[in-house]
Amino acid sequence: MKQQQEQRWGFLTNHALVLIYVVRHSGATVREISAGVGVTERATLEILRLLSEDGIVERHREGRRNTYSVDFAALAAYRREGTVSLTPREFVDGLIKTLLAITDYRGEGGPRRDAPDSGALDPKIGTWGFFTNHALMLLSIVMDPDNTVREMALNVGVTERAVVAILNQLEDEGIVLRQKQGRRNSYLIDFKTLHAFPRWSPGDWPLPPQLVDVAVSGLEALSRRSGGMSAAS
Numbered sequence: 395m396k397q398q399q400e401q402r403w404g405f406l407t408n409h410a411l412v413l414i415y416v417v418r419h420s421g422a423t424v425r426e427i428s429a430g431v432g433v434t435e436r437a438t439l440e441i442l443r444l445l446s447e448d449g450i451v452e453r454h455r456e457g458r459r460n461t462y463s464v465d466f467a468a469l470a471a472y473r474r475e476g477t478v479s480l481t482p483r484e485f486v487d488g489l490i491k492t493l494l495a496i497t498d499y500r501g502e503g504g505p506r507r508d509a510p511d512s513g514a515l516d517p518k519i520g521t522w523g524f525f526t527n528h529a530l531m532l533l534s535i536v537m538d539p540d541n542t543v544r545e546m547a548l549n550v551g552v553t554e555r556a557v558v559a560i561l562n563q564l565e566d567e568g569i570v571l572r573q574k575q576g577r578r579n580s581y582l583i584d585f586k587t588l589h590a591f592p593r594w595s596p597g598d599w600p601l602p603p604q605l606v607d608v609a610v611s612g613l614e615a616l617s618r619r620s621g622g623m624s625a626a627s
Contacts, residue, residue, distance in 0.1 A: 403529055404526060404528065404593040404596075405526055405594065405609070406524065406525065406526065408431065408433050408593070409523070409526070410436060411431045411596055411601075412427055412445070412603065413445065413469070413583045414464065414476070414493070414605065415431050416464055416601070417464050417496065418496060418497065419474070420461070420497070423460065424438050424442070427462075438561070442462060448468060448472060449465055449468040450472060451464055452464075452465055454566075466490060466493070469490060469493075470487070473520070474519070474520060474521070474524075475521055480533045480537070480550070481533070482616060484612075484615075485533075485613075485616060488608050488611075488612050488621075489605065489608055491608075492602075492604050492607075492608045495597065496604055503509045519582065527550055527560055528560055528563070530549070530550045531546060531550055531557070531560050532569075532570075533584060533616070534549040535570065536614075536616045537620055538585065538620060539582065540575075540578065543561075568584055569584055569586075570582070571583075582583065583613065588613070589606060589607075589610045596608050
């Protein structure tokens, strides 16, 4: 039972996985998206509805089929409520630029364009996010490796008990290492182990490796900027 529970967590929410699948598979139907991401068609429809309400995903009618595409400007402006401080602009912009690089997006039939600058857009705050609490915990650590459990709980927006459980899972995978400094704990991230984490992808669908590369390198850059250290490999 413990192993099955551990297999359920990862770093990207189903919203993010649906979004990435749409980016990589323009013209995909709900059934195809559902099968690729590994969630039910009903759940897929609900996610697409939320993404559509926020203007991030657009639906197109092609004969008897509905297909979907991504509005990257709307995506760049989106931030999850309560986690803005944990999603630095440059980190998000790097992921969006990578999404653009792995799609044939042209935008309104025009030439390929660069990723929108999220700093120049009015932010849109929503209640759902692209990163799971496990990913937000890693962001909290790279921003300040000396944060206490209470401070992490406030940053991520979960209970202290949930923080302890997530830290234990990350430690079990060898992604996070705990160091004792007096009466306080500090945390290091082993970025090589994070990069090799086997559950970036849902099921048999391979998440584009470019996204894993930019996510891990973005975390490393934030860690260096905040004066943090990665675990020795």
